[in-house]
Amino acid sequence: MDFLPLKMFLEKLTLGLVRPRAVARAVIDARPDGRERLLIVGLAAAMQGMFWALIGVIAPGAMGGAMAGGLGPMGQLALASLAFVNYVLVAMLAYFIGRAFGGAGKPSDVAAAIAWHSVLSAALTPVQAMIFRPALPAAGAESGAGGGSVMLLGFYIGYNLWLLGSCVAEAHGFRSTGRVVAATAAVAISIGAVLTVLVAAGRG
Template sequence: MTWFLALLRLTLTSPRAGLRAVLSRDLPPGTGLMGLALIAVLSSLALHAMGGLSPAPEVAVAPSGPEEALYETLLGTPFTTALVQFVLFIVMAVLALVIGRWRGGTGTADQAFLAMAWLEAAMFTVQIALLLLMAVLLLLVPPLFVLVGSLSGPVLVGMFFWYLASFIAELHGFRSVPRVLLAVILTLILASFLLSPILVALIGPEALHV
Protein backbone atom coordinates (compact mmCIF):
# COMPACT_ATOMS: atom_id res chain seq x y z
CA MET A 1 0.00 0.00 0.00
CA THR A 2 2.91 2.33 0.75
CA TRP A 3 4.34 1.99 -2.75
CA PHE A 4 0.91 2.66 -4.24
CA LEU A 5 0.49 5.91 -2.31
CA ALA A 6 4.06 6.92 -3.16
CA LEU A 7 3.42 6.33 -6.89
CA LEU A 8 0.13 8.18 -6.66
CA ARG A 9 1.74 11.19 -4.99
CA LEU A 10 4.52 11.21 -7.59
CA THR A 11 1.95 11.02 -10.41
CA LEU A 12 -0.14 13.90 -9.09
CA THR A 13 2.93 16.13 -8.76
CA SER A 14 4.91 14.88 -11.78
CA PRO A 15 2.71 12.90 -14.21
CA ARG A 16 5.49 11.73 -16.53
CA ALA A 17 7.70 10.53 -13.70
CA GLY A 18 4.75 8.77 -12.09
CA LEU A 19 3.83 6.87 -15.24
CA ARG A 20 7.48 6.03 -15.85
CA ALA A 21 7.64 4.41 -12.43
CA VAL A 22 4.42 2.48 -13.07
CA LEU A 23 5.59 1.18 -16.46
CA SER A 24 8.92 0.10 -14.95
CA ARG A 25 7.17 -2.35 -12.62
CA ASP A 26 6.99 -5.98 -13.78
CA LEU A 27 3.21 -6.27 -14.07
CA PRO A 28 1.57 -9.23 -15.86
CA PRO A 29 -0.12 -8.73 -19.25
CA GLY A 30 -3.74 -7.72 -18.96
CA THR A 31 -3.22 -5.70 -15.79
CA GLY A 32 -4.18 -2.51 -17.62
CA LEU A 33 -7.50 -3.92 -18.87
CA MET A 34 -8.42 -5.23 -15.42
CA GLY A 35 -7.48 -1.87 -13.94
CA LEU A 36 -9.65 -0.05 -16.47
CA ALA A 37 -12.65 -2.21 -15.59
CA LEU A 38 -12.18 -1.61 -11.86
CA ILE A 39 -11.66 2.13 -12.24
CA ALA A 40 -14.70 2.40 -14.53
CA VAL A 41 -16.89 0.94 -11.77
CA LEU A 42 -15.39 3.01 -8.95
CA SER A 43 -15.34 6.22 -11.00
CA SER A 44 -18.98 5.71 -12.00
CA LEU A 45 -20.01 5.43 -8.36
CA ALA A 46 -18.03 8.56 -7.50
CA LEU A 47 -19.53 10.53 -10.41
CA HIS A 48 -23.08 9.65 -9.41
CA ALA A 49 -22.32 10.54 -5.80
CA MET A 50 -20.85 13.88 -6.88
CA GLY A 51 -23.93 14.49 -9.01
CA GLY A 52 -26.03 14.14 -5.90
CA LEU A 53 -23.86 16.62 -4.00
CA SER A 54 -23.36 19.19 -6.76
CA PRO A 55 -25.38 22.39 -6.34
CA ALA A 56 -28.34 22.54 -8.67
CA PRO A 57 -28.43 25.48 -11.09
CA GLU A 58 -31.13 28.09 -10.61
CA VAL A 59 -32.58 27.43 -14.05
CA ALA A 60 -32.26 24.03 -15.59
CA VAL A 61 -33.87 22.51 -18.62
CA ALA A 62 -34.37 18.78 -18.23
CA PRO A 63 -33.72 16.66 -21.29
CA SER A 64 -36.82 15.41 -23.01
CA GLY A 65 -37.79 13.22 -25.90
CA PRO A 66 -35.19 11.03 -27.64
CA GLU A 67 -32.24 12.71 -25.92
CA GLU A 68 -33.73 11.94 -22.50
CA ALA A 69 -34.11 8.28 -23.45
CA LEU A 70 -30.53 8.22 -24.74
CA TYR A 71 -29.25 9.83 -21.54
CA GLU A 72 -31.12 7.36 -19.36
CA THR A 73 -29.83 4.46 -21.43
CA LEU A 74 -26.19 5.50 -21.37
CA LEU A 75 -25.76 7.40 -18.09
CA GLY A 76 -28.91 6.85 -16.07
CA THR A 77 -27.42 4.30 -13.65
CA PRO A 78 -23.95 3.61 -12.21
CA PHE A 79 -23.82 0.33 -14.14
CA THR A 80 -24.46 1.87 -17.55
CA THR A 81 -22.15 4.77 -16.73
CA ALA A 82 -19.40 2.30 -15.83
CA LEU A 83 -19.94 0.40 -19.07
CA VAL A 84 -19.82 3.59 -21.15
CA GLN A 85 -16.69 4.75 -19.31
CA PHE A 86 -14.95 1.40 -19.84
CA VAL A 87 -15.63 1.55 -23.58
CA LEU A 88 -14.40 5.16 -23.70
CA PHE A 89 -11.24 4.20 -21.77
CA ILE A 90 -10.51 1.45 -24.31
CA VAL A 91 -11.13 3.81 -27.24
CA MET A 92 -8.84 6.48 -25.74
CA ALA A 93 -6.10 3.93 -25.09
CA VAL A 94 -6.32 2.59 -28.64
CA LEU A 95 -6.30 6.09 -30.13
CA ALA A 96 -3.32 7.08 -27.96
CA LEU A 97 -1.51 3.94 -29.12
CA VAL A 98 -2.33 4.11 -32.83
CA ILE A 99 -1.88 7.84 -33.34
CA GLY A 100 1.25 7.88 -31.18
CA ARG A 101 2.83 5.01 -33.11
CA TRP A 102 1.86 6.75 -36.36
CA ARG A 103 3.80 9.80 -35.20
CA GLY A 104 6.87 7.71 -34.38
CA GLY A 105 6.07 6.72 -30.80
CA THR A 106 7.34 3.55 -29.15
CA GLY A 107 4.50 2.58 -26.78
CA THR A 108 2.93 -0.90 -26.78
CA ALA A 109 -0.68 -1.99 -26.34
CA ASP A 110 -0.12 -3.28 -22.79
CA GLN A 111 1.61 -0.04 -21.87
CA ALA A 112 -1.22 2.04 -23.37
CA PHE A 113 -3.90 0.20 -21.39
CA LEU A 114 -1.81 0.38 -18.23
CA ALA A 115 -1.19 4.10 -18.74
CA MET A 116 -4.90 4.77 -19.20
CA ALA A 117 -5.73 2.69 -16.13
CA TRP A 118 -3.21 4.59 -14.01
CA LEU A 119 -4.45 7.92 -15.37
CA GLU A 120 -8.00 7.05 -14.37
CA ALA A 121 -6.80 5.84 -10.96
CA ALA A 122 -5.16 9.21 -10.34
CA MET A 123 -8.26 11.10 -11.47
CA PHE A 124 -10.47 8.85 -9.35
CA THR A 125 -8.39 9.74 -6.29
CA VAL A 126 -8.84 13.44 -7.05
CA GLN A 127 -12.61 12.90 -7.45
CA ILE A 128 -12.82 11.17 -4.07
CA ALA A 129 -10.82 13.93 -2.38
CA LEU A 130 -13.08 16.54 -3.98
CA LEU A 131 -16.19 14.61 -2.96
CA LEU A 132 -15.05 14.52 0.67
CA LEU A 133 -14.17 18.22 0.56
CA MET A 134 -17.60 19.10 -0.83
CA ALA A 135 -19.32 17.01 1.84
CA VAL A 136 -17.42 18.87 4.58
CA LEU A 137 -18.12 22.26 3.01
CA LEU A 138 -21.80 21.43 2.65
CA LEU A 139 -21.99 20.90 6.41
CA LEU A 140 -19.68 23.68 7.58
CA VAL A 141 -19.41 26.41 4.92
CA PRO A 142 -22.33 26.24 2.42
CA PRO A 143 -21.20 29.30 0.37
CA LEU A 144 -17.81 27.69 -0.28
CA PHE A 145 -19.60 24.47 -1.17
CA VAL A 146 -21.40 26.28 -4.00
CA LEU A 147 -18.17 27.87 -5.20
CA VAL A 148 -16.19 24.61 -5.16
CA GLY A 149 -19.06 22.77 -6.81
CA SER A 150 -19.12 25.32 -9.64
CA LEU A 151 -15.36 25.19 -10.20
CA SER A 152 -14.83 21.45 -9.77
CA GLY A 153 -15.95 20.53 -13.29
CA PRO A 154 -13.57 22.81 -15.24
CA VAL A 155 -10.69 21.97 -12.88
CA LEU A 156 -11.18 18.22 -13.30
CA VAL A 157 -11.43 18.55 -17.09
CA GLY A 158 -8.25 20.63 -17.24
CA MET A 159 -6.35 18.19 -15.02
CA PHE A 160 -7.53 15.23 -17.07
CA PHE A 161 -6.36 16.64 -20.39
CA TRP A 162 -2.99 17.75 -19.01
CA TYR A 163 -2.39 14.35 -17.39
CA LEU A 164 -3.55 12.58 -20.55
CA ALA A 165 -1.10 14.57 -22.69
CA SER A 166 1.70 13.94 -20.18
CA PHE A 167 1.01 10.21 -20.13
CA ILE A 168 0.90 9.96 -23.93
CA ALA A 169 4.17 11.88 -24.17
CA GLU A 170 5.82 9.52 -21.67
CA LEU A 171 4.28 6.42 -23.26
CA HIS A 172 5.70 7.19 -26.70
CA GLY A 173 8.85 9.07 -25.72
CA PHE A 174 7.68 12.45 -27.01
CA ARG A 175 9.42 15.51 -25.59
CA SER A 176 6.79 18.24 -25.71
CA VAL A 177 3.67 17.80 -23.56
CA PRO A 178 2.01 20.99 -24.93
CA ARG A 179 2.33 19.67 -28.49
CA VAL A 180 0.78 16.37 -27.42
CA LEU A 181 -2.00 18.31 -25.69
CA LEU A 182 -2.68 20.21 -28.92
CA ALA A 183 -2.81 16.91 -30.82
CA VAL A 184 -5.26 15.52 -28.25
CA ILE A 185 -7.54 18.54 -28.63
CA LEU A 186 -7.41 18.36 -32.44
CA THR A 187 -8.19 14.63 -32.31
CA LEU A 188 -11.15 15.34 -30.04
CA ILE A 189 -12.46 17.98 -32.47
CA LEU A 190 -12.06 15.62 -35.42
CA ALA A 191 -13.79 12.82 -33.52
CA SER A 192 -16.71 15.12 -32.70
CA PHE A 193 -17.19 15.86 -36.41
CA LEU A 194 -17.00 12.17 -37.28
CA LEU A 195 -19.45 11.20 -34.54
CA SER A 196 -21.97 13.96 -35.22
CA PRO A 197 -23.88 11.93 -37.88
CA ILE A 198 -24.29 9.14 -35.33
CA LEU A 199 -25.65 11.61 -32.76
CA VAL A 200 -28.06 13.01 -35.35
CA ALA A 201 -29.30 9.50 -36.10
CA LEU A 202 -29.73 8.69 -32.40
CA ILE A 203 -31.32 11.83 -30.96
CA GLY A 204 -32.36 13.87 -34.00
CA PRO A 205 -30.86 17.04 -35.48
CA GLU A 206 -32.98 19.40 -33.33
CA ALA A 207 -31.20 18.18 -30.16
CA LEU A 208 -27.84 19.36 -31.48
CA HIS A 209 -29.00 22.96 -31.81
CA VAL A 210 -28.99 25.15 -28.71
Protein backbone atom coordinates (compact mmCIF):
# COMPACT_ATOMS: atom_id res chain seq x y z
CA MET A 1 0.00 0.00 0.00
CA ASP A 2 1.59 3.26 -1.15
CA PHE A 3 1.26 6.42 0.89
CA LEU A 4 -1.07 9.02 -0.61
CA PRO A 5 -0.17 12.62 -1.39
CA LEU A 6 -1.80 15.06 1.02
CA LYS A 7 -4.36 16.29 -1.53
CA MET A 8 -5.48 12.77 -2.41
CA PHE A 9 -5.63 11.81 1.26
CA LEU A 10 -7.85 14.80 2.04
CA GLU A 11 -10.09 13.87 -0.89
CA LYS A 12 -10.43 10.31 0.40
CA LEU A 13 -11.05 11.55 3.92
CA THR A 14 -13.77 13.93 2.75
CA LEU A 15 -15.39 11.26 0.59
CA GLY A 16 -15.06 8.74 3.41
CA LEU A 17 -17.11 10.94 5.71
CA VAL A 18 -19.93 10.92 3.15
CA ARG A 19 -19.56 7.50 1.49
CA PRO A 20 -17.64 5.44 4.05
CA ARG A 21 -18.28 2.06 2.42
CA ALA A 22 -16.78 3.09 -0.91
CA VAL A 23 -13.56 4.41 0.62
CA ALA A 24 -13.34 1.52 3.10
CA ARG A 25 -13.46 -0.85 0.12
CA ALA A 26 -10.63 1.05 -1.55
CA VAL A 27 -8.54 0.82 1.62
CA ILE A 28 -9.25 -2.92 1.97
CA ASP A 29 -8.40 -3.55 -1.68
CA ALA A 30 -5.07 -1.76 -1.19
CA ARG A 31 -4.16 -4.69 1.10
CA PRO A 32 -2.21 -2.79 3.79
CA ASP A 33 -0.04 -5.11 5.85
CA GLY A 34 0.17 -5.07 9.64
CA ARG A 35 2.80 -2.33 9.76
CA GLU A 36 0.87 -0.13 7.36
CA ARG A 37 -2.34 -0.60 9.34
CA LEU A 38 -0.54 0.54 12.47
CA LEU A 39 0.76 3.55 10.55
CA ILE A 40 -2.83 4.42 9.60
CA VAL A 41 -3.82 4.28 13.28
CA GLY A 42 -0.75 6.35 14.13
CA LEU A 43 -1.88 8.92 11.56
CA ALA A 44 -5.30 9.02 13.24
CA ALA A 45 -3.67 9.57 16.64
CA ALA A 46 -1.50 12.33 15.18
CA MET A 47 -4.61 13.98 13.69
CA GLN A 48 -6.34 13.92 17.07
CA GLY A 49 -3.28 15.35 18.78
CA MET A 50 -3.02 18.10 16.16
CA PHE A 51 -6.68 19.03 16.53
CA TRP A 52 -6.44 19.20 20.33
CA ALA A 53 -3.25 21.27 20.08
CA LEU A 54 -5.03 23.72 17.76
CA ILE A 55 -7.98 23.83 20.12
CA GLY A 56 -5.57 24.67 22.94
CA VAL A 57 -4.36 27.66 20.93
CA ILE A 58 -7.71 28.81 19.55
CA ALA A 59 -9.79 28.11 22.67
CA PRO A 60 -7.46 27.91 25.68
CA GLY A 61 -10.46 27.85 28.01
CA ALA A 62 -11.65 24.53 26.65
CA MET A 63 -12.58 21.97 29.29
CA GLY A 64 -12.30 24.47 32.11
CA GLY A 65 -8.90 25.73 31.00
CA ALA A 66 -7.33 22.27 30.90
CA MET A 67 -6.47 22.80 27.22
CA ALA A 68 -4.63 26.10 27.76
CA GLY A 69 -1.23 24.47 27.33
CA GLY A 70 -2.34 21.75 24.94
CA LEU A 71 -2.22 18.08 25.86
CA GLY A 72 1.51 18.07 26.59
CA PRO A 73 3.84 15.14 25.85
CA MET A 74 2.21 12.78 28.35
CA GLY A 75 -1.25 13.71 27.14
CA GLN A 76 -0.25 13.05 23.54
CA LEU A 77 1.27 9.71 24.54
CA ALA A 78 -1.89 8.72 26.42
CA LEU A 79 -4.02 9.73 23.43
CA ALA A 80 -1.90 7.67 21.04
CA SER A 81 -1.92 4.67 23.38
CA LEU A 82 -5.69 4.86 23.65
CA ALA A 83 -5.99 4.98 19.85
CA PHE A 84 -3.95 1.79 19.42
CA VAL A 85 -5.72 -0.07 22.23
CA ASN A 86 -9.09 0.97 20.81
CA TYR A 87 -8.02 -0.21 17.34
CA VAL A 88 -7.04 -3.66 18.58
CA LEU A 89 -10.17 -4.16 20.68
CA VAL A 90 -12.61 -2.89 18.06
CA ALA A 91 -10.95 -4.88 15.28
CA MET A 92 -11.18 -8.09 17.32
CA LEU A 93 -14.82 -7.51 18.26
CA ALA A 94 -15.76 -6.52 14.70
CA TYR A 95 -14.13 -9.65 13.27
CA PHE A 96 -15.44 -12.26 15.69
CA ILE A 97 -18.95 -10.83 16.10
CA GLY A 98 -19.20 -10.23 12.36
CA ARG A 99 -18.16 -13.82 11.62
CA ALA A 100 -20.68 -15.08 14.15
CA PHE A 101 -23.42 -13.36 12.13
CA GLY A 102 -22.24 -14.78 8.82
CA GLY A 103 -19.69 -12.18 7.79
CA ALA A 104 -17.08 -13.24 5.24
CA GLY A 105 -14.35 -10.73 6.02
CA LYS A 106 -10.80 -11.89 6.65
CA PRO A 107 -8.94 -10.62 9.73
CA SER A 108 -6.79 -8.37 7.54
CA ASP A 109 -9.85 -6.92 5.79
CA VAL A 110 -11.58 -6.07 9.06
CA ALA A 111 -8.37 -4.68 10.56
CA ALA A 112 -7.85 -2.42 7.53
CA ALA A 113 -11.43 -1.14 7.72
CA ILE A 114 -11.17 -0.44 11.45
CA ALA A 115 -7.82 1.30 10.99
CA TRP A 116 -9.43 3.55 8.38
CA HIS A 117 -12.38 4.21 10.70
CA SER A 118 -9.91 5.50 13.29
CA VAL A 119 -8.94 8.20 10.76
CA LEU A 120 -12.58 9.08 10.09
CA SER A 121 -13.24 9.23 13.84
CA ALA A 122 -10.19 11.45 14.36
CA ALA A 123 -11.64 13.89 11.84
CA LEU A 124 -14.58 14.37 14.22
CA THR A 125 -12.36 15.70 17.02
CA PRO A 126 -13.54 19.30 16.47
CA VAL A 127 -17.09 18.08 17.08
CA GLN A 128 -15.93 16.68 20.43
CA ALA A 129 -14.55 20.11 21.30
CA MET A 130 -17.90 21.70 20.44
CA ILE A 131 -19.64 19.22 22.73
CA PHE A 132 -17.31 20.17 25.60
CA ARG A 133 -17.69 23.88 24.94
CA PRO A 134 -20.85 24.39 27.08
CA ALA A 135 -18.82 23.23 30.07
CA LEU A 136 -16.46 26.17 29.60
CA PRO A 137 -17.06 29.14 31.89
CA ALA A 138 -17.88 32.19 29.81
CA ALA A 139 -18.12 35.74 31.08
CA GLY A 140 -21.55 36.41 32.51
CA ALA A 141 -22.77 32.89 31.75
CA GLU A 142 -23.25 29.82 33.83
CA SER A 143 -21.36 26.70 32.90
CA GLY A 144 -23.15 23.49 32.13
CA ALA A 145 -24.28 21.47 29.17
CA GLY A 146 -27.37 22.74 27.37
CA GLY A 147 -29.85 21.16 25.00
CA GLY A 148 -27.68 22.02 22.03
CA SER A 149 -24.78 20.12 23.55
CA VAL A 150 -26.95 17.06 24.13
CA MET A 151 -28.19 17.14 20.54
CA LEU A 152 -24.64 17.50 19.25
CA LEU A 153 -23.53 14.58 21.41
CA GLY A 154 -26.36 12.48 19.98
CA PHE A 155 -25.31 13.44 16.46
CA TYR A 156 -21.67 12.62 17.18
CA ILE A 157 -22.46 9.18 18.60
CA GLY A 158 -24.94 8.31 15.86
CA TYR A 159 -22.71 9.53 13.04
CA ASN A 160 -19.64 7.75 14.40
CA LEU A 161 -21.64 4.53 14.77
CA TRP A 162 -22.77 4.89 11.16
CA LEU A 163 -19.17 5.32 10.02
CA LEU A 164 -18.03 2.31 12.04
CA GLY A 165 -20.96 0.16 10.95
CA SER A 166 -20.34 1.08 7.31
CA CYS A 167 -16.68 0.07 7.54
CA VAL A 168 -17.52 -3.22 9.27
CA ALA A 169 -20.33 -3.98 6.81
CA GLU A 170 -17.99 -3.45 3.86
CA ALA A 171 -15.23 -5.57 5.39
CA HIS A 172 -17.59 -8.49 6.07
CA GLY A 173 -19.62 -8.12 2.89
CA PHE A 174 -22.94 -7.42 4.61
CA ARG A 175 -25.48 -5.84 2.27
CA SER A 176 -27.40 -3.93 4.93
CA THR A 177 -25.43 -1.14 6.59
CA GLY A 178 -28.38 -0.26 8.82
CA ARG A 179 -28.48 -3.68 10.45
CA VAL A 180 -24.76 -3.59 11.13
CA VAL A 181 -25.08 -0.12 12.64
CA ALA A 182 -27.92 -1.35 14.87
CA ALA A 183 -25.86 -4.37 15.93
CA THR A 184 -22.84 -2.13 16.59
CA ALA A 185 -24.96 0.14 18.78
CA ALA A 186 -26.30 -2.87 20.67
CA VAL A 187 -22.79 -4.19 21.30
CA ALA A 188 -21.60 -0.75 22.45
CA ILE A 189 -24.54 -0.43 24.86
CA SER A 190 -23.93 -3.93 26.21
CA ILE A 191 -20.23 -3.26 26.80
CA GLY A 192 -21.10 0.05 28.45
CA ALA A 193 -23.59 -1.68 30.75
CA VAL A 194 -21.05 -4.34 31.73
CA LEU A 195 -18.38 -1.74 32.44
CA THR A 196 -20.85 0.26 34.52
CA VAL A 197 -21.66 -2.79 36.62
CA LEU A 198 -17.97 -3.63 37.06
CA VAL A 199 -17.12 -0.07 38.10
CA ALA A 200 -20.02 0.01 40.54
CA ALA A 201 -18.97 -3.34 41.98
CA GLY A 202 -15.38 -2.14 42.34
CA ARG A 203 -16.46 0.96 44.21
CA GLY A 204 -18.68 -1.12 46.47
